[in-house]
Amino acid sequence: MFTGIVEETGEIISFAEGAESWRLVIRAERVLSDLGIGDSLACNGCCLTVVEIQGNQLSFDLLDETVRLTSLAGLQPGDLINLERSLAANGRFGGHVVSGHVDATGEILVFEERGKNHYLKIRTPAEFRQYLIYKGSIAIDGMSLTVAEVHDDSLAVWLIPHTLEITNLRNRRAGEIVNLEFDLLAKYVERMLAAKEQ
Structure with missing residues (x-):
């Protein structure tokens, strides 16, 4: 984990x-x-x-x-x-639950500086969009980020300068492909509700 x-x-x-x-x-x-x-x-x-x-x-x-x-x-x-x-049993839990099992890839649609921060918009596959909520969690190339916008075909996040400094995002461009892992807890809830309905 x-x-x-x-x-x-x-x-x-x-x-x-x-x-x-x-x-x-x-x-x-x-x-x-x-x-x-x-x-x-x-x-x-x-x-x-x-x-x-x-x-x-x-x-x-x-x-x-x-x-x-x-x-x-x-x-x-x-x-x-x-x-x-991987997270040590006595380690700090600073992000969200990430399994390291990539669900899908997404294409960077917009990546630009806006004021003091950077705006990143990524196209998401339709079959995973039900896991996206405003202020929810998403892992993009392994980075725990907060969803700032949910659109019909995409999501957007805001990035602080530290994130750009410590990750490979500083070299990313529109049109490139990134790994996406959607919220694990949301997937479990969906599965349990589906089983209950059956």
Whole structure:
């Protein structure tokens, strides 16, 4: 489990298809302090398992489904990637409940500076829009953010300067694809209500 509070941005070293899986190699610093083989790390909001550590480089094996369903397929060497270690039992819960299981991808429609803050608008898939509410939670590339606007085909959030400084959003542009994870609690409530009606 994660909270959507990005700890650092890593750098993509390589991402290539192998005989049995896709291999992703990332250069990192802060998250290395207590990370071991087999640990989970949220990479742009996608929960991946560390399979190798060499110095400051982390390696992950990805299945075809992960590559197909997330924005990770578009990663190139030199790209920045949001990183968050899984929540420790005695850790602070600063964001919201994030599983690291990406629901869908969305396209950045608008990303611009407005006054002292930045406005980000993202197209969302129709089958997940019922989970969006004003002032609700959304994880975008693993970042726990508050929904500021809900439109027929999109959502919008406001970003403070700190978010841009600590995440890979500082390099994002309109037209790019991001990972989306919708509110886990809303999905459970929907499932329970559907079961009750049956």
